[in-house]
Structure formats: structure tokens, C-alpha cells
Amino acid sequence: MASSDFELTADQVYKACDPDSLGFETTEELGALDGSIGQERAMAAIDLGIGIKTAGYNVFAAGPTGTGRHSAVLLRAKEAARKQPAPDDWCYVYNFQDPRHPIALRLPAGRGPKLSRDIEELIIAARQEIPRAFESEQYEQRREEAVGDVQSQRNQLLRQLDEEARQQGLMIQATPMGIVTMPMKDGRPMSREEFEQLPEEERERIDERMQRLRDRIGETLAQARQLDKEARRRLEALDREVALFAIGHRLEEVKAAYEGLPKVVEHLQAVADDLIEHLPELRSAEPGQREQDQEEIPIRYRVNVLVTNAPEDGAPVVHEQSPTYYNLVGGLEYRPMAGGAVTDFTLIKAGAVHRANGGYLILRALDVLLSPFSWDALKRSLRSGEATIENIGEQWTPIPAAGLRPEPIPLDLKVILIGSPLLYFLLYHYDEEFGKLFKVKADFDIDMSATPESYREYAAFIASHCRLANLRHLDKKAAARVIDYGMRIAGDQEKLSARFAAISDLLVEANYWAQQEGADKIGVRHVDQALEQKEYRSRRIEDRLFEFIARGDLKVEVAGEALGQVNGLAVLDLGDYAFGRPSRITTRVTPGRSGVINIEREARLSGDIHHKAVMILTGYLAGMYAEHAPLSLSATLCFEQSYDLVEGDSASCAELYAILSSLADAPIRQGVAVTGSVDQMGNIQAVGGVNEKIEGFYTTCKLKGLTGDQGVVIPRQNVKNLMLKPEVVQAIAEGRFHVWAVSHVDEGIELLTGIPAGSPDQPDTIHGRAAARLKEFTESLRGAQPERTTHVVEGRPQPAGPVPPTPPTPPIPPSQPVS
Numbered sequence: 110m111a112s113s114d115f116e117l118t119a120d121q122v123y124k125a126c127d128p129d130s131l132g133f134e135t136t137e138e139l140g141a142l143d144g145s146i147g148q149e150r151a152m153a154a155i156d157l158g159i160g161i162k163t164a165g166y167n168v169f170a171a172g173p174t175g176t177g178r179h180s181a182v183l184l185r186a187k188e189a190a191r192k193q194p195a196p197d198d199w200c201y202v203y204n205f206q207d208p209r210h211p212i213a214l215r216l217p218a219g220r221g222p223k224l225s226r227d228i229e230e231l232i233i234a235a236r237q238e239i240p241r242a243f244e245s246e247q248y249e250q251r252r253e254e255a256v257g258d259v260q261s262q263r264n265q266l267l268r269q270l271d272e273e274a275r276q277q278g279l280m281i282q283a284t285p286m287g288i289v290t291m292p293m294k295d296g297r298p299m300s301r302e303e304f305e306q307l308p309e310e311e312r313e314r315i316d317e318r319m320q321r322l323r324d325r326i327g328e329t330l331a332q333a334r335q336l337d338k339e340a341r342r343r344l345e346a347l348d349r350e351v352a353l354f355a356i357g358h359r360l361e362e363v364k365a366a367y368e369g370l371p372k373v374v375e376h377l378q379a380v381a382d383d384l385i386e387h388l389p390e391l392r393s394a395e396p397g398q399r400e401q402d403q404e405e406i407p408i409r410y411r412v413n414v415l416v417t418n419a420p421e422d423g424a425p426v427v428h429e430q431s432p433t434y435y436n437l438v439g440g441l442e443y444r445p446m447a448g449g450a451v452t453d454f455t456l457i458k459a460g461a462v463h464r465a466n467g468g469y470l471i472l473r474a475l476d477v478l479l480s481p482f483s484w485d486a487l488k489r490s491l492r493s494g495e496a497t498i499e500n501i502g503e504q505w506t507p508i509p510a511a512g513l514r515p516e517p518i519p520l521d522l523k524v525i526l527i528g529s530p531l532l533y534f535l536l537y538h539y540d541e542e543f544g545k546l547f548k549v550k551a552d553f554d555i556d557m558s559a560t561p562e563s564y565r566e567y568a569a570f571i572a573s574h575c576r577l578a579n580l581r582h583l584d585k586k587a588a589a590r591v592i593d594y595g596m597r598i599a600g601d602q603e604k605l606s607a608r609f610a611a612i613s614d615l616l617v618e619a620n621y622w623a624q625q626e627g628a629d630k631i632g633v634r635h636v637d638q639a640l641e642q643k644e645y646r647s648r649r650i651e652d653r654l655f656e657f658i659a660r661g662d663l664k665v666e667v668a669g670e671a672l673g674q675v676n677g678l679a680v681l682d683l684g685d686y687a688f689g690r691p692s693r694i695t696t697r698v699t700p701g702r703s704g705v706i707n708i709e710r711e712a713r714l715s716g717d718i719h720h721k722a723v724m725i726l727t728g729y730l731a732g733m734y735a736e737h738a739p740l741s742l743s744a745t746l747c748f749e750q751s752y753d754l755v756e757g758d759s760a761s762c763a764e765l766y767a768i769l770s771s772l773a774d775a776p777i778r779q780g781v782a783v784t785g786s787v788d789q790m791g792n793i794q795a796v797g798g799v800n801e802k803i804e805g806f807y808t809t810c811k812l813k814g815l816t817g818d819q820g821v822v823i824p825r826q827n828v829k830n831l832m833l834k835p836e837v838v839q840a841i842a843e844g845r846f847h848v849w850a851v852s853h854v855d856e857g858i859e860l861l862t863g864i865p866a867g868s869p870d871q872p873d874t875i876h877g878r879a880a881a882r883l884k885e886f887t888e889s890l891r892g893a894q895p896e897r898t899t900h901v902v903e904g905r906p907q908p909a910g911p912v913p914p915t916p917p918t919p920p921i922p923p924s925q926p927v928s
Contacts, residue, residue, distance in 0.1 A: 115849040119842035122831040124602040126592040128585040136572035137582040145181040146566040147557025147607045158549035167524040171533040172553025175610030186469040190424035196467020198417045203409040205379045211454035213516040218418040225412035238355040263336045270329045277318045415459045424468035429461040434482045439498045474528030556604040580620040586633040597832040647686035659812040670776035677763035678784040680798035689805025693749040696767040700886035701743025708747040709755045716756030728789035741887040758786045759796035772879035775862040780819035782806040791854040795826035820847030
């Protein structure tokens with residue numbers, strides 16, 4: 110087979126979007142993008158989660174950063190919120206029966222602040238009207254009427270008592286110590302000397318009369334006290350009636366405004382009753398003090414409007430950027446007082462769950478998990494269907510302290526978490542409540558199909574972002590180049606990247622270069638300049654690495670032939686930038702029973718996947734050459750000048766070529782690099798990073814000198830992934846560089862050696878020569894006398910035999926993977 114049978118043309122290594130197929134001259138002609146693009150599966154899941162009102166159908170939007178998760182979720186939530194009525198307001202008020210348990214009042218949307226104003230106006234009116242009512246002449250007249258008859262009865266009792274005393278020659282006199290009785294003489298009180306001069310019988314008779322009078326006084330005073338009590342009762346009733354009359358019309362107006370809200374009406378009546386109970390405070394206030402008190406409404410009469418919603422705004426959509434415990438579920442604030450801190454119901458503060466109640470709460474899952482206590486508080490609220498406000502300290506203090514326990518508020522809430530797929534899997538497997546509370550997963554993809562329709566949608570996104578970010582619009586060629594870049598970062602000619610954050614960044618940077626040039630529109634040169642500058646900023650390490658290659662510090666051969674040596678290709682990913690670099694892979698084969706020895710593994714520099722790939726090579730060799738005899742081979746494999754962990758299986762094909770080259774004594778072209786994975790049957794399998802690998806080897810060849818016969822062998826399945834840089838495409842078009850695509854090891858070994866692959870029974874082929882070499886190894890081993898050895902097991906000498914194999918060494922975590 111000729112190498113041309115596998116060589117790719119310039120058209121096959123790059124797929125360009127035709128600017129004329131987009132249907133516009135500039136993106137300014139395009140309308141705004143309606144919704145998200147390329148995420149139909151995720152959007153259907155979000156719509157399902159939003160549409161189902163059953164508890165537990167909250168949404169987890171899972172996907173990589175930059176795929177438009179947040180904007181898509183926010184768009185869908187706002188669309189749904191506009192179609193829903195605004196939720197009710199919630200207020201906390203004083204509980205006159207139990208001040209430690211503030212009452213939660215529910216009012217129609219927008220009515221919470223009005224209730225606060227209405228009660229404030231009612232209190233101000235009461236402070237003005239009630240004192241005036243008690244200062245009026247009508248009040249004094251009604252007061253006299255209310256207690257006049259009672260006072261007359263009391264006076265009559267006292268007059269009768271005085272007359273009875275005088276008839277008995279006694280006198281009643283009120284003193285600070287109480288009422289006392291004394292005998293009379295000539296109409297005046299008798300002195301003690303005069304009383305002592307009386308005969309004993311007379312004194313005894315006077316004492317008897319005085320005792321009877323004292324008993325009578327006691328009966329009379331008891332009757333007087335009952336009359337005083339009745340007078341006070343009548344005055345209290347009068348005062349209540351006068352006060353209610355003073356504010357009654359205002360109270361009834363406020364009650365009528367909240368008819369149909371029995372809990373609110375009940376609180377209004379409780380406010381009025383408390384005003385009556387504090388009438389002495391209102392009546393004793395001086396006129397100047399009344400004006401000052403109007404600005405200082407007592408705390409017990411205030412209304413804490415926790416959440417209010419405008420009726421015309423629809424349901425709320427809250428995106429909490431900092432979901433700390435108190436920002437999420439609210440809390441109680443404290444004010445300093447007398448060296449301590451106090452709180453009351455007016456210091457109850459709402460959290461995001463309260464503000465989003467009746468609507469949608471959007472949270473970043475990682476932020477919630479990293480905030481202490483927030484995740485448990487969120488789950489507790491969703492599980493109970495109530496928003497309970499309590500401070501963290503109340504849960505952890507060793508000594509319970511008296512504090513407020515606000516009445517819980519019912520929740521009607523849809524929570525949408527945004528996070529990575531890994532975070533979703535971890536929560537699902539390690540949090541038993543997660544699956545019950547977040548039943549809907551919206552899975553955002555990283556790419557979308559590349560079709561003419563998706564090209565136009567991509568262009569619409571470009572136009573929308575230019576308007577949103579106030580950027581210059583793009584002409585059609587620039588838009589086509591951005592679409593090409595979308596295929597490039599997707600790594601597939603049939604896909605467009607859904608990482609719109611990367612596209613947005615490219616537009617911003619292209620706009621900057623257009624601004625520097627003073628252009629009205631972003632052209633293709635500005636897009637190319639943005640891409641070049643982005644790469645230039647990030648390729649410092651790449652430039653240094655290729656400087657080492659150019660100087661010969663890192664040995665890489667790109668010309669001539671070598672036995673048992675092949676150029677493998679690796680990708681170094683630096684996070685924001687990835688590039689390919691060649692790695693020299695060598696092998697040495699000798700007679701033996703060890704099979705393929707992975708030097709990287711022995712040095713603990715091989716990852717599990719790479720170790721598996723090397724074991725697959727042993728399987729291929731055994732299947733190809735050891736059907737009738739054991740595989741008599743010891744082959745050492747090594748990544749030369751590799752000082753970090755080698756991981757991945759994309760070098761297994763190159764490793765196999767190196768082994769075959771050594772076995773068949775067939776030199777390999779050093780101007781050709783290889784990437785690809787191989788299975789036990791010799792089939793070549795697709796690998797990742799194929800664009801970066803080809804470009805890395807092209808750069809190496811360019812530094813050392815292009816000869817026209819250099820290139821890269823890739824798996825046939827990776828052809829659709831090729832979106833090479835324009836410089837490499839041009840070199841391929843001009844024949845200065847080549848890319849070959851193969852499907853089987855046999856095709857690749859022929860390209861590398863120029864010798865037909867053949868079969869083990871064909872002498873002049875790669876496999877025939879390799880089989881003959883292995884036969885020589887077998888005969889060599891048969892002729893050698895095995896050295897007898899003795900090993901000890903549990904302290905006892907054992908018969909000679911093979912030494913037990915060394916147990917596998919645990920892999921070292923990768924620091925710089927090679928794939």
C-alpha cells in the first residue's frame with residue numbers, strides 16, 4: 110500500500126464555515142437570540158422542574174463552566190415568573206399574649222408596607238385624640254354622671270355613721286393612721302385626762318359604745334369600699350368608652366381595609382386593647398411630649414415588613430450570590446444596650462428563601478456547600494416546607510438562653526442549583542436527601558451539532574452578545590471565523606462548542622483590536638489577531654520547551670531513520686492553554702520471558718491507564734506470534750527524557766511500532782510522529798488532543814527544518830476531529846507537511862518503515878521478520894542452561910523455581926500527564 114492511500118488533503122484537516130451561507134453581511138442585521146442554543150435536553154429538564162409543583166422537584170443544573178448554565182436558568186425562571194401572580198407579603202408583629210413568639214402575618218402582595226403605615230397612623234391619632242377627649246368638658250360632665258350617685262351613697266353612709274356616733278356621745282375623726290373614735294364633752298372631743306377622771310362604770314360604758322361604733326365603722330367602710338370599687342369600674346368603663354370613641358372610627362376604617370384577613374384584624378384589635386390598657390401613659394403626657402412621642406412609636410406597635418412584592422412584578426426570581434447561613438435563611442439581629450445586646454421582633458431579617466418564596470431561588474451549589482450550615486439549613490427548609498428563623502448560636506450554645514422564636518412561614522419555593530457534573534454525582538451518592546429534594550437534573554452539554562441551522566443560531570448569539578456587552582458587530586467573514594473557532598475548541602468538525610464563555614471572551618478581545626485600529630466593524634483580521642494574542646499570552650512554557658528542543662537539550666529526531674525509536678506525541682494541558690510536544694519512545698528487545706517491561710512503571714512514573722496500554726501490547730504480541738510457542742521476549746519500553754508521570758493510552762500505538770521495529774530490524778522514519786491507541790487485535794483507536802499533537806510536531810519540524818516528507822500518523826477515527834491552524838493547513842496544501850490516517854497497526858508500520866506488514870509466515874515482511882527473530886529468541890533460551898536458585902518461604906528452603914513476581918507498585922498521582 111502506498112502512503113498516498115492514507116494521506117489527508119488540506120480540505121480534510123480543516124472545515125471552514127462558508128460566510129456566504131450565513132445569510133447576512135453583518136451581525137447587526139440579526140435579531141436577538143430567543144432562548145438558549147444547543148441545550149435542548151437541559152432546557153426540557155428545566156421546564157419540567159419549573160412546571161411540576163410537587164415538593165421535591167427542584168432542579169440541579171449540571172454542566173461545565175461556560176456552557177451558559179446560569180443565563181439559561183435565569184432566562185427560564187424569569188419567563189415562568191412573569192406568568193405567575195406576585196406572592197403574598199409577610200410581616201412579623203408583636204405577640205401581646207406571648208412576646209417571645211412574634212406572629213407572622215400574611216397579606217396580599219404590596220399590602221405589608223401599607224399595614225405598617227396604617228398602624229403607625231392609628232397610634233399617632235390615638236396619642237393626639239385620646240388626651241384631647243379626656244380634657245374636654247363633656248368628659249368631666251360624664252364622669253360626674255357616672256359616679257355621682259355612687260358618691261352620694263358613700264357620703265350618705267358616712268353622714269349616717271357620724272350621726273349615730275354623736276347620738277351616742279361619740280365622735281369620729283380621720284387620722285393618718287385611720288379612723289378613730291373618741292368620747293365628746295360639751296360638743297368637743299374629750300381629752301385623755303378628762304376621760305381618766307370619769308368614774309370607772311362610766312368609762313366602761315363609753316368603751317362599750319366605742320367598741321360598738323368601731324364595729325359599725327368597719328361595716329360602713331366595707332360598704333364604702335364596694336362603692337369606691339364600683340366608682341372605679343364605672344370610670345374605667347367610661348375611660349374605655351371615651352378612648353374607643355376617640356379612635357373608634359379610625360380603628361374601624363383600618364379593620365375594614367383588611368376585611369377577609371382575620372389574623373390581621375385580630376392583631377389590630379389587640380393593638381387597640383393594648384392602647385386602652387396604657388391610657389394612663391397617654392393621659393399623663395404633656396402637650397409637648399405628645400408631639401415628640403409621635404416620632405417614637407413603641408416597638409410593640411410596629412410592623413416588621415419581612416418581605417413585600419409589587420403586584421405587577423409577578424413571582425420573584427432571586428439569585429443569591431453569597432449564600433451564607435443568614436443570607437440564605439435569615440436571622441435575628443441585635444442592638445447594643447447597657448454593655449450587652451438585645452433583640453426584638455423588628456430585628457428579624459429575611460433571607461433569600463423568604464424573598465424568593467412563591468418564586469424561584471437560584472444558587473451556586475459549591476457556594477452553598479462551602480458556607481457553614483447553609484446546606485443543612487436549605488435542606489431543612491425544603492424538607493419541612495417552612496422557613497424557620499433562628500440564629501446559629503442558639504443551636505450550639507451549651508446553656509439555653511431566652512430568645513425570640515418567630516412563627517415559621519410556609520414555603521412555596523422552587524430551588525435551582527448550578528454546579529458541575531462531578532458535584533452532582535457526589536451529592537447524589539453521599540447525601541441521602543439530595544435525590545429526594547432535587548429530582549430533576551438539567552444536564553448541559555459541552556457541544557452541539559454543526560449544521561447550517563446551528564451556524565445561524567451561533568451568529569444570533571454573537572449578535573446578541575455584541576448588543577449586550579456594547580461591542581462592535583462582526584462582518585460575515587469574522588462571524589464565520591468565530592464559528593470555525595467554535596469547532597476548533599469542540600475538537601470536532603461535526604460539532605460546535607457550547608462553551609459560550611470562550612466565544613464571548615473572543616468577541617471582547619476582537620472588539621478591542623478593532624477599537625485600536627479605529628474600525629467600525631470587527632473583521633476577520635481582528636478575530637485572528639485576538640486568537641494570536643491569546644495564544645501568545647499563554648504559550649510561555651511551550652516556547653521554552655521548543656527552545657530546549659531547538660537547542661538539542663531535549664533530543665528529538667525529525668529526519669533520517671532509527672531502529673526501535675519512534676516519535677510519540679503528548680498533550681500538556683496548562684488549564685487555559687494546551688499544546689502538543691513530541692516524546693522520543695525507544696525500545697530494546699532481547700531473549701527472555703519477561704514480555705514487555707514498562708520502564709516508566711518500574712520507576713513509578715506510569716499511570717494506571719498507561720500501564721494497562723503496555724499490557725495490551727503483550728496481548729497483541731502473544732496473539733500475533735505465540736500461538737504455537739511461548740513468547741520468548743523481553744522488551745523494555747521507555748519515554749526518553751520524561752521526568753513526570755506518563756499517563757494515557759494514546760502512545761500505545763507508537764510503543765508497538767518501536768517494538769516491531771526492533772524485532773523486525775526495520776528502521777523507522779524519524780520525520781513521522783505517531784499517535785493512537787491500539788487494541789489486542791491491532792486495531793487503531795481514537796485519541797484526544799489530535800490537533801495540538803499535530804501542531805506540536807509541526808512546530809518541532811519547522812524549528813529543525815521542514816524536509817517535505819515529515820508528518821503525523823493518526824487514527825482514522827480522528828479525521829473528523831481535525832481543525833488545524835491555518836499555517837499547518839497551508840503547509841499540508843503545499844506538500845511541506847503531511848497527515849496520514851490509519852485504521853490498523855499494519856498500515857502504520859508500512860508507512861513508518863516502507864516494508865509491507867505481511868504475516869508471520871511471510872519472510873520479507875515486518876511480521877515475518879519479527880516472527881523469525883522471536884523464533885531465534887526461543888531457540889536461544891532452549892539452548893541455555895537455567896541457573897538453579899533457591900528462595901526461602903517462611904524460613905524454609907524451597908525447591909528451585911521461578912522467583913515470585915513483585916507485587917504491582919501503586920501509581921503516583923499525575924503532575925504533568927502525557928497522553
